[in-house]
């Protein structure tokens with residue numbers, strides 16, 4: 444059970460308290476390089492007294508890790524999630540059970556497509572920061588259900604931006620995807636690439652939602668960071684994603700499907716690095732409070748793509764078992780490569796991924812083996 448905490452938010456807004464106001468910034472700048480200072484200011488803000496943070500999709504894979512980290516930093520967290528049927532609800536309940544050890548969560552079991560529900564969430568919880576991660580995820584299923592993907596990923600994001608406007612929210616982090624780069628962008632992918640040609644409905648919905656974020660930032664002075672995540676893995680990973688699926692099949696001695704010739708590449712990024720990127724982006728939004736209306740896109744990846752056949756070898760090493768592969772045709776909607784240029788995220792957010800694939804995979808396998816059989820893929 445998740446302990447519910449419906450503390451009134453109104454009296455607890457500490458956002459306007461200056462962090463370094465009593466220090467002589469000019470003198471400090473002489474002592475420390477600018478980037479170090481920016482990072483220190485971000486960390487100071489993040490460690491400031493409890494903020495009200497709404498995490499949409501917080502029962503899912505990435506959202507539960509983000510919520511857990513923010514809880515551990517002492518913030519008040521509300522999760523808005525409709526426990527959709529993309530994978531079993533019981534797994535998402537388990538995620539919430541795990542993170543409830545880090546503190547109290549206010550849980551709104553609601554749909555981002557329900558505007559009345561969003562009004563209730565914003566008026567009762569009064570978020571100061573929204574981390575919007577709720578979505579229909581997955582490239583291949585989006586080809587089967589494009590209308591559903593559009594309704595949730597575009598319509599739902601618009602509903603949240605509208606709620607942000609109505610309730611005067613100023614800081615908004617949006618979970619976008621590397622899939623927006625499609626097949627045309629030169630690698631490594633840069634945020635200022637003009638060759639965005641999404642090749643699946645999922646990718647197109649993420650690009651459309653990024654555009655809406657820009658529009659709302661421009662019109663209503665909301666600070667918005669759109670984060671393009673690159674194939675995220677780690678404990679609680681979605682079961683449809685390759686690392687989880689392959690691990691489960693290899694553990695059970697079953698064949699793994701290899702789509703294409705095994706040469707496709709993905710920039711696998713460990714979930715702790717993703718969470719660090721989300722937190723830094725949240726800090727960046729909060730830092731812009733005085734100016735307002737800032738919108739930036741950041742790649743949050745590992746910048747070290749791995750071919751599919753190398754991934755399989757790495758999972759074999761992590762599990763200590765041999766894989767049996769079955770070659771299948773390339774799937775429509777799948778891109779051949781993702782590869783993040785993380786220069787901008789490094790410069791502006793101080794983002795630097797730390798977890799190498801071998802280390803991340805052994806942590807994932809260790810987590811997988813600890814799960815009850817009923818909660819395994």
Ligand SMILES: NC(=O)c1ccc[n+]([C@@H]2O[C@H](COP(=O)([O-])OP(=O)(O)OC[C@H]3O[C@@H](n4cnc5c(N)ncnc54)[C@H](O)[C@@H]3O)[C@@H](O)[C@H]2O)c1
Pocket residue numbers: 499500501502503504505506523524525526527529535553554555556575576577578579580581595599618619620621671672673674675676681
């Ligand atoms: N996992 C990745 O590799 C990856 C890569 C790029 C982008 N992303 C993005 O990151 C975000 C989180 O992805 P994830 O892998 O944790 O997926 P996930 O499916 O585990 O989490 C998404 C959560 O959103 C909830 N949700 C779905 N529709 C909803 C709705 N209408 N109202 C409220 N809640 C709803 C789901 O129940 C789920 O708990 C998504 O926006 C996804 O598109 C993920």
